[in-house]
Amino acid sequence: MIKNVLTLTLTLSAGLLSLAAHAQMSPVGLWRSIDDATQQPKAEIRITPKAGGGLSGVVERSLATTPSPEPNCTLCTDDRKGQPKIGMEIIRGGQQSDGKAVWEGGKILDPENGKNYSLRLTPIDGGKKLEVRGFIGAPLLGRTQTWIRVQ
Template identity: 25%
Template structure:
């Protein structure tokens, strides 16, 4: 029995962190700002992401998308707001878009998701090939 335990431990040590991320990138991720959490989930044949939590939302669950440059969208609730849409690829890199940041009201037509070897997720939004912004998310506990 002890030999089996040692073999299992050795096998686990050789598996990349990305493989231990459960079901790839689906699940809840901490965005690193304002206590934000985004759930990445399957939406048809692609992946999407929606806001599920933030410190401001805990204080006021009825917060709206007030920073959106499109005035007609400013009445949308932040909780449940889809901020990532149409990502395809895998197992460690996905491309899609649009990507939306409700903190700033900035959006990008094209986005990239990269699951790093350390288990963190790089979320990159690009307005043009050279105008990109990247944030690093960690899997929520």
Template identity: 30%
Template sequence: MKKHITLLMLLFFAVSIQAQQGTIFGQWKTIDDETGEAMSIIEIYKKDDKVFGKIIDILNPANRDKTCIYCKGEDYDKPLIGLDIIKSLEKDDDEYEGGTIFDPEKGKEYKAKLWIDEDDKNILNVRGYIAFLFRTQQWVRR
């Protein structure tokens, strides 16, 4: 009987991991596409049927206490850790779009689109764009 319970638990665990790999939700390590350097950890989560992403860690210890000097409104001068940089995305087939992504280092906000990479479910493609100009980063599942 114990063997059956153990087998069922292992099967459940394996299915849970597989299901998680196909979703954008969870923690992602951001990689600077110009330097290749790991920058931060972003947690993608759902709130009120919309998708958001907040900074939960900054990997360079010298930058951990920085505040958002480029933010407007209530986010101005708040700590970067805890800041929502992805806001109000909605699911559209296998992609999430219709919201924005904010670059706190440059103070720029862009329309955003996120999707899991077809070839590697541990890669999240993150695109920020204005009109037809865009830039895509690949974040790695943590």
């Protein structure tokens, strides 16, 4: 009897750990972006699933030591033009690629220059980090940032 309870407990624990690890290999969560120039934390972005599918990434707060001289996205050319950068949706869309830990097909906005880029998100390091690749045309023509999971 005790052996059966121990076996059941270990099996359930392993299953729960497996589910937690799988959940971490998703871009869903709170992420800290790093400034390319200074290598310092820049902002926190929360990525959530959208009701109709895809992802949404919203800037929750700035971590910049000096506030931006322009708090609104004056260079944006879509519905976000003139909107505050804090609270702005910068990631729209993206679907998981054939069961792989890669999300593609969405767009990411750089609120500093107002440009939209094609998006690829890849959780790495057991889901503790997220490779965020923005590109125009082919994925080879772009840049990759590594964001750090906060939650």
